[in-house]
Amino acid sequence: MSKKPSAIADIKSGSAVKATDYALAPINAALSSPQRIELYRTMIRIRRFEERSLRAYQGKNVSGGTNIGGFLHLYIGQEAVAVGCCSLMGKNDHVITAYRDHGHAIAVGMDTKPLMAELYGKITGCSKGKGGSMHYFAPDKNFWGGHGIVGGQIPLGTGLAYALKYQGKKGAAMAFMGDGAVNQGAVHEAYNLASLWNLPVVFVIENNGYSMGTSQARSSAGQLAKRAEGYNMTWGQCDGHDVYEVRALMDKHLTLAREQSRPSTVEIDTYRYRGHSVADPDNTYRTKTEIEEYRNKKDPIQVSLHKLLAEGVLTEALADKIDAEARAEAESAAEFADASPYPTPDDIQKDVYWESDHPAERKSEGRLFFD
């Protein structure tokens, strides 16, 4: 027997059986078995990637230096949200999110090697080591970041929707934010513009209950998504621990955006097991018991696994294999990151201006950089 814990070892009896079976929602009923497994696989790939990144963050490299600098905001516990939402993307659908962006990046299909390398600050990173954990981007996957300022990405996401509408493309933008973002003015300005101009955007509030260390009760008045009513937008709310439930709700909202070019707001209840960032000692604003409750009863990966086993889509052996592959992928990403070179000081001034990166096509004159 493997020494690694089985992926299903800690399923608690009777967990996560819901009154409504969202697996029966049309968007989910239409899923083939491989597609169902893929949802599960993506969630566990995110989990293993982040667990591996945490180990790297806490460890040292061979020279005794830091593997990963700055902040590391982990998505562990929230995986069903990004996976459920991004699994619904068509070719004209776009995603933008805040700084807790690893899950979305993997869910839109980014390769984990350059993602890990970005954390390590390597030139092989998805942003060449210039963005870091909070600033992943993949325009080729319709993924527009990865943004560091709370709520600042929401006008941008609204602009993606504006561009879709202007260009006559039938698609939708998903603009993700945390529950802390709903009190930012930029979010409300974006709500107003989106509704006023009938833009195809879904504002997705990932409500993990805490804006950093301040609970929802201490930071936000009223139901978060309901604020949409003030802007004449419809809104919805669901439990984000079940990837099927996320998909069932988001499908409706994405359809509203794509078919009727109407914005809406969705509040998805979720939970993060780790601190706000790895730097958060996580001992001031919530109890260990609360975290354990979520872990034991609502873990999105366990919920999904439980359902897939019940559906007969997955076997324990296959689940273990998927988990082993996800761990191996994360390990391989870390090895890739570790072995990759850093950018050089010569790279610092690259990627600043389009024009300085395309000197042959430059039209302006004069100095772009100063010393």
Next chain:
Amino acid sequence: MPQITYREAIRHALAEELTRDPNVVVMGEEVAQFNGAYKVTDGLLATFGPTRIVDTPISEAGFIGLGVGASMLGIRPVMELMFWSFYSVAFDQILNNAANVRYMSGGQINCPIVIRGPANGGTNVGATHSHTPENVLANHPGVKVVVPATAYDAKGLLKSAIRDNDPVFFLENTILYGDKGEVPEAEYVIPLGKADVKRVGADLTIVTYGRCVIHSLKAAEVLEKDHGISVEVVDLRTIRPLDFDTVLASVKKTNRVLIVEEQKPFASVGTQLAYMIQREAFDHLDGPIHRLATIDAPAIYSPPVETEQLPNPARVIKAVLAAMA
């Protein structure tokens, strides 16, 4: 050559680029139905329709951010700030998102947005409406900053700005909007980052831009006539990229420098210029670098006194005489 106003020159540039490129959209408060708070966009709605000329709510963070997002997908938004002073409520969108998105994405994303509007004092609207943020903007690598002084320059530079693949911040001047200048009917563009020697002289170089170019030219006439001092006026036109070669050539010729700017003195554009001039032309200087700026206080309302707070021809003359002493 026809004489048109600075305002009309900007409008013509917008109209030509709207015609040339279907991805160009003009957006801002009162730009469409109201025909522009300063009538820069007068008539554009009638010509191009509401899809291309878009009225926004008073919501700078929202609509500027929306423009930044749209530009990432290939739209070329030309956003009007009724006053550049209002940039402060959209600061995060302008200087975190527009300025940084290319860099933080490792060069994967372009942000071809233009933000334009007036940035000047001198209209007795008090401190909140009189900011000149070109130094603040130009402090951010990734952006370009243009401050035209004449109708000809405004048109040619705005056309380049709209075609540029990087974010360009275009700072106009409400007092110049009615100034007429010769503008050819045939199409032309002026590359960003190219200074213009507006007056050739031998004794002292004034390095300046924006409305201070006009003040400096007026002062130069008086200085020539009444004091026999020959002043060369170098109009930067673009702050970033910066045509420092033209500045350097002039300084090496005249050996004396006065920087004139409608900026608060501390960490201004002139501060940067002074550093560069002493660094690269130290041995060519016959005296210290002089600088005339706005008197260092928030913009005063009192109409006759605000004129004195800002650079003006009389203050320029005085500053040149001091520099020549």
